[in-house]
Amino acid sequence: MKSVYLDNAATTAVRPEVIERMTNVLKENFGNPSSTHSFGRSSKVLLEQCRKNIASYFNASAQEIIFTSGGTEADNLAMRSAVRDLGVNEIITSRIEHHAVLHTAEQLKDEYGIKISIVEIDSIGLVDYAHLDTLLKASDKALVSLMHINNEIGTMLDLEKVATLCQSHGALFHTDTVQSIGHFKLDLEKLPIDFMAASAHKFHGPKGIGFCFVRKESGLKPIIFGGEQERGVRAGTESVHNIVGMDEALKIAYANIDTESKYILGLKSYFIKKLKTEVPGVTFNGACLDFDKSTYTLVNVCLPIAPEKAPILQFQLDLKGIACSKGSACQSGSGKQSHVLTAILSDEDLKKPSVRFSFSVYNTRDELDYVIDILKEFAKS
Template sequence: MKNVYLDSAATTQMRTEVISKMTEVMQVYGNPSSTHTFGRTAKSLIENARKTVANYLKVEAKEIVFTSGGTEADNLILNSAVRDLGVKRIITSKIEHHAVLHCVDQLKDCFEVEVDYVNLDEFGSVDLQHLEQLLQQNDQKTIVSLMHVNNEVGNILDIEKVGNLCHQYNALFHSDTVQSVGHFELNLKELPVDFAAVSAHKFHGPKGVGFAYIKSNSGLKSLIFGGSQERGVRAGTESVHNIVGLEEALKLAYDNLAEEQQQTTALKTHFIDQLKKEIPGVKFNGNCSDLEKSTYTLVNVCLPIPADKALMLLFQLDLKGIACSKGSACQSGSDKGSHVLTNILSEEDLQKPSIRFSFSRFNTKEELDYVVQVLKEFIEA
């Protein structure tokens, strides 16, 4: 049996260089908040990592706040925007990550924030005309929260256009960039983005660490109370080895970006071609088969399998050593279907199984051919 990992949108395999760097740094055990030599050594590692991250995203080091990951960053930004910046209205979409959607629901219940959902087209792309209409409707202080790359169908949002619209109508703009940082060049100094969330384990770094990009002088305040770490925006002793692991992973991602984009795009193109060739009736959800409108890192397919047979599909794939996902890993333990697909697929297609296959630099064409063959045999059996 082969072992084929095609669930990199859920989490990526750590690079060996990152593991080596983290292992080395774990010998630095001083508390970064301590003023003695041991503490200063740890603190300098964090600040160097902050500068590295800032340099790659073209922002100021003080605009990077290390967190436990993308979920905490999203929550920090949205909660503080309402609590500290006077935001009374949130505009988002129904296919955002649950880190945003569940946070927005909580803010609506606890702070009576008005929530509007922008329309989507049949492929799940944001209707920019409707977004502008929503922004024009009232003069309440508003934040727009729309992800850059959708984690289930891979649609890419034009964050420059969205950000310009937001600023035209004096709205703040937050984007969950968890699926794009490390995979796409982002100049956050030039882009009209006020806040962004990032997670290291999406670009071959460690789990449990990420960061929030918070534009200078925004006024955001801490969600976690305690010490004055992270310039008072995020209390708690920093995880030095994880932060340095994030730094190393981001550095390797961007230093090798062109080569790995080309390699992974070739994998995706090959996989799409083989699926079309070997599985008549296969459909591609969202814009995932359009290389211009979707990320090169994933494909989400709707397979021509009846509902009763579909129940065994993921189980059979797992038995064959294939790791993939029916949707976001954050909802894999739930019996509910994908909220993303529910909002963009027809009732007929919702009865069929949809699977997300997501790639990385560690995959090969041979692995993808094996997956297509396994799918073909299951469908024809």
């Protein structure tokens, strides 16, 4: 039996070069970066060099990069402080955001009585920009929170259009870029984004580390207290080896982005073409078939399988050594229907099994052939 990992939107394999660099840091740079002795200073120098490196990939300044435990914390930092400290009384978001955003928004509504407005989306998950403009015109002090790439269906937001709209209406713009950092180039000097969340394990770095881009002089204040680390915005001893791992993973990702993105897009294109041929009746959720409006890293597939067989599909794939996902890894164990698919699919299509296959540079066409053969047989039986 083969072992095929096609759940890279959930997490990615750590690159060997990243592991090697992290191991060296664990051995040689174990000092607390807040300590004033030579061991601490050595770690601090390493930490700040990584901050500068990471900022440079996005044309940002080092002071705008705040290290966090990952994307969820970064989302919470931006959203909670915006409401508590920056005068935001309305959050404008969509029904298909990650739960790190949706649940945080609901909690802030309970705590502070803010208004939550939902921007309309179409059947492939694209934001209605005219409706967003209407919501912004009617707002007082809003925070718009919309993700760059949807983690389940891969549909992409026009960041420039949304950022410009927000700027013209005096609104703040927060975007979850967990699925795009390391896969797409973003220039934060040109894009008027206020807050941006990232997580290293989505681009072949370690888990438990990420960052929040915080536009300088935004006024953002901490949600975790205890120390003056991260310029007073995020208390807690920095995880130096993880930060170094994230820096190394980003360095490799952006050094090879042209060749690797072309290779992965080739996998996606091949997978779609062969699925259409081998599994008649297959459809694709979101904007997967429009390569200009969706990420090259994933495909969400609705399979022509009887509803009574749908619950065992993922179990059968797992038995065959195939790792994929029916939705976000953060909710896949809940047994609930995906809130993203519920928002865009018909009741009839919701009865069919939808599966997310997400690719990396470590995947091959032979692996995709194996997966398609399994899907073909399951659909026939």
